[in-house]
C-alpha cells in the first residue's frame with residue numbers, strides 16, 4: 154500500500170508502507186551508519202523522531218534478540234530505500250519489517266533517501282508526517298499542520314526507568330542515571346564488574362549520594378538537554394561530591410550544569426565512523442554518534458571545564474573535563490554498539506578515576 158512522507162517545506166515523497174499502518178508526525182533526521190540498524194532503531198535517544206537510514210538496503214542481516222539497545226522502540230517512524238524480506242544471518246529471528254509491525258512503528262520504503270538527506274543537510278532537520286497506509290493525503294493541509302506543530306519536550310520522562318533497579322557486580326559502585334539509556338553503557342560497566350544501580354532521571358542528588366556511590370554515570374537520552382532543568386540542577390549538586398562520567402545527553406548536562414550553553418545542530422551527527430580528536434593525546438578516534446544538539450565552544454570559557462575532544466568534521470565540542478573535580482564526559486558514544494569501539498577505553502578511565510578518588514580518602518564524601 155502507498156504511503157507518503159510530507160515535510161514542512163512542502164516536499165512530498167511517495168513510497169510503500171510497511172510496519173504500522175497508522176500515521177505519525179516527528180522531526181525527520183538521518184543516520185549514515187552502513188550497519189547497526191537494530192541498535193539505531195532501538196536507541197531511546199531517537200524517541201519521537203522519524204529516522205531515515207541512508208544505507209540503501211536495511212534489514213539484510215535481520216533482527217536478533219541480543220542487539221537491542223532498549224526493549225521499547227520509541228521512534229515515530231522509519232524511512233528506507235529498501236528493506237530486506239529475506240535476511241541472512243545465523244542470529245536472525247525475524248525481519249526488520251516484522252519488528253516494525255510488531256512494535257507499531259510506521260515505515261516507508263522505496264524512498265530516494267539520498268535526495269531526502271541532501272534536503273535535510275541543506276535545510277536542516279525538518280518536521281514531517283508519515284501518512285496512514287493507503288490514504289490519499291491533502292498536502293496543503295498537512296504542511297499547514299506541520300508548520301503549527303512543535304517538537305515534544307517530554308521525551309526523557311517517556312523513556313527513563315520509573316523505578317531504580319540493580320545490575321550487580323563486585324567492583325566499583327556506580328549509580329547510573331537513566332535519561333534513555335542505551336544498554337551498551339550498562340554492558341560496558343558490568344564488563345568491568347561495576348556494581349550498578351540504575352535510577353530514574355529525576356532522582357535527587359541527595360538520594361544518589363545517600364547510596365554512597367564510587368561514581369555516577371550519566372546516560373545518553375532524547376531531546377533538548379534544556380528540557381530537563383531538574384536533571385541539570387541534580388548534576389550541578391553532584392559535581393563537587395562524586396566522580397562522574399557522562400555520555401551524549403549526559404555530557405550536555407554536565408556542561409550545562411557547569412554554566413556552558415547548548416544549541417541545536419543544523420542536521421545532527423548520526424552514524425558510525427565520525428572522526429574525533431582527543432586533544433589530550435593528539436589521537437584521532439572513529440566514533441559512533443547520535444546527537445542533534447551540541448555544546449557551544451565559546452560558552453566553555455565561562456566554566457571550570459576544559460575542552461578535551463573535538464569533532465574533525467565540523468570542529469564542534471565532543472568532550473570536556475572538569476579542571477578541579479574528577480568529572481569528564483563525551484558527546485559521542487564510547488560504548489559503540491554498533492561500533493566502532495576506538496573509545497571504549499574511556500570506561501577504563503572512569504574506573505581508574507573512581508579508584509583514585511576512593512584512595513584519596515573520598516574527598517567527595
Ligand SMILES: NC(=O)CC[C@H](N)C(=O)O
Pocket residue numbers: 198372373374375376377378400401402403443444445446447
Ligand atoms: N544520544 C544522545 O544522548 C543525544 C543527546 C541529545 N538528545 C541530542 O540530540 O543532542
